[in-house]
Amino acid sequence: MSTMIRCISPIDGSVFAERPAMSLEAARAAVDGARRLQAEWAARPLAERIALVRAGVARLGEMNDEVVPELARMMGRPVRYGGEFRGVNERASYMADIAETALAPVVVEDSDRFERRILREPHGVVFVVAPWNYPYMTAINTVAPALIAGNAVALKHASQTLLVGERMVRAFEEAGLPKGLFVNLFLDHATTEALIAGRAFDFVNFTGSVGGGRAIEKAAAGTFTGLGLELGGKDPGYVMDDADLDAAADTLIDGAMFNSGQCCCGIERIYVVDSLYDAFVEKAVAMVSGYRLGDPLDPETTLGPMANVRFAKEARAQVAEAVAAGARPLIDPKLFPQDDGGTYLMPQILVDVTHDMAVMRDETFAPVVGIMKVSGDDEAVRLMNDSEFGLTASLWTRDAGRAAAIGARIETGTVFMNRADYLDPGLCWTGCKDTGRGGALSIIGFQNLTRPKSYHLKKA
Template sequence: MTIRCISPIDGSVYAERETLTLAQAQDAVEKAQLAQAEWAARPLQERIELVQASVARVGELNDEIVPEIAWQMGRPVRYGGEFGGFNERASYMAEIAQDALAPIEIEDSDAFRRVIKRVPHGLILVVAPWNYPYMTAINTVAPALISGNAVMLKHASQTPVVGERMAAAFHAAGVPKDVFQNVFLDHQTTSDLIAARSFGFVNFTGSVGGGKAMEAAASGTFTGLGLELGGKDPGYVMEDANLDAAVDTLIDGAMFNSGQCCCGIERIYVHETLFDAFVEKAVSIVNGYKLGNPLDMETTLGPMAHVRFADEVRSQVQEAVAAGAIAHIKPSDFPQDSGAYLMPQILTNVSHNMRVMREESFGPVVGIMSVKSDAEAIRLMNDSDFGLTASLWTQDPTRAETIADQIDTGTVFMNRADYLDPALCWTGCKNTGRGGGLSVIGYHNLTRPKSYHLKKA
């Protein structure tokens, strides 16, 4: 099978890669499993330093990587790529590794040594998405390698060059080739490998359907799964919020990367006293965007990664308008709208009966609703099949935390949005998935506890 990356810039074939046959994939798994034991036997500090050196190598390639990302998934080059977040996450996980992986000493007396150690699962499969292809991959790759696992990275077909770049950088820095492998696999081969217990743990970021396929393949194998499957993240602007800051942050959170962010803002609830002003400011911001070729430094909004993604958002918007929603952005202001190039949109007079307020859009559109109270906002925020993040805007931290305690989600922000803090567990609930990445908990999920009860006499 041939994987083709169709560039959203011009519809050309940017990259083609042949997938491994099942036999080739099984051979790669065997090599990784053999190499993992030797890798795990190396001192922890050595593994940490090799991963840090690998990350630095990726940084040295940033000038080449940035336009590659634009060609593969459409993000404008003006934003400079992902190395800042890539480095921040890997560096934090390296910093906490010694403590996070330290044995829990229960007793070390003349009679007994009792200790709980954290040991690697073995071989970990990382299935990474295209929307933030470097940052989402490093979330698992760095701590998995540091904790002594071998890693197979299967990247999205839209960003096939990313895995190759990462593997080459890690190998150049000294990580053995069999310990970190970039592989091209079709869906069936991936499922066959999981069903054969090839992996000690699988981390998948993608669609709900993809997550269900992973669970089905792992059924009966007891293979651990980490799943991040999407979101419909809300923002709530209270009457005491800093209005300008709320508008700037929430609209950027809805539109940046053409709305293709796992924790992007997809619906906003604004207290009725601020609603009109919020919408007016939001429309002004969006009307200032420049939709166009992501290789142009003036472009602030590039194409979506694929025409079919843009068409899905167009469909949601058209259905909403037909049902009574008000579209505030004029098509005449974005004449480039065509194919993968999708104009941004702000909708009001929306309801939760509309797909645009219930299903993941993953595009540059946001619905805004007026609310009268915290109770109404909480009800609406929880009226979703997803639960990744929520963003609360108020001057009162106690009020924010009280509301946060009542929201079904993985992360709650106050006065910020669309950010991944590597010190906190990245997790979700409901159809967003299960498990947790980064932080100390990320290390716990990438290892298993092993108890030692040693009687000395």
């Protein structure tokens, strides 16, 4: 009897969807089928591949009225925010726009005697293991450029967003993509690891926890399969003495609380120069106190439940540990009677925090943020770097030169100035330390989804 993979809705704890996990043999057959189609797909003109990917994304957008409430039921994001199609379209469209340039041959010599050039060749079958927090946008980061580059794609989605991969494949096939080239796999962990260890894939892109990344690396050990890993984050914001205080508070607090804090590059810790600290904290508390926690299907709700009870439990534990060690919570629980001790978790701002507390070190991934006072740039840089993670850092100043100089000292993948919690498809999405390795989107994203192949042709 096959194992059932279930999506438990955070709204009420009911089983929203379930699918049987594929056997290893069935999964291998699906991947082998995609592989058989890949060479013919790669031989098609680039313009045709681009057009079909654009059509698939457009078809997915036509499903948005179904997608939005479906996401609310699966992972709790309020319907008022309208789903993810805007980001999906922005990222896929940008990658389609730059494909011809990004995949163009590098001509070293084209003379009467020699033709020397470097071409980009697709890996073959790209395996995308996608997370639940932004299930369409995180998947499209790899799915779109991988297909454009001539790869076949196998997608495994998180159980919390069980229906996303199924819907994405249907949209692309309805738009004209060859059936079986892009496949959705319902897999348990053991089968996933067995496929990777058995060299079923030519490249694996995983977005998820540090523990999950280690499991992927262990499964791939000795296979020489290429890996892209986007893992945890503990992204900081730093508000300097010349910052636009209103803009900094609005953006950083939204970056900490949006999607119930369940964002890869969400703000999890904030450092504010001493001269602006009190005013910043006052604005932050006023903002968060005005949120409405509740049923994500209610258009008035601004803060939905956590996607899973265990995520909320971890956040509550971090807050409790911090308070016991001397941190002060500033958000009044009476404002959020909907907090039920389960998935519905009230937002919280903590002050008097230190880096001895887990809430300032470990990934929280919840609507909780700690705010610390700092004396200046040196202390802020030291604290921002005091982390096992390195995804993004958000700097608030009117001086771009100062931001660039501080950015050069921060161990991170992306440096923002006067913005946060945004993925720019024109830039490489990457990280350092325990955040992982590799890079998605931009020209570099195409480079990672292909391999270089050199041609040295002597004519005479």
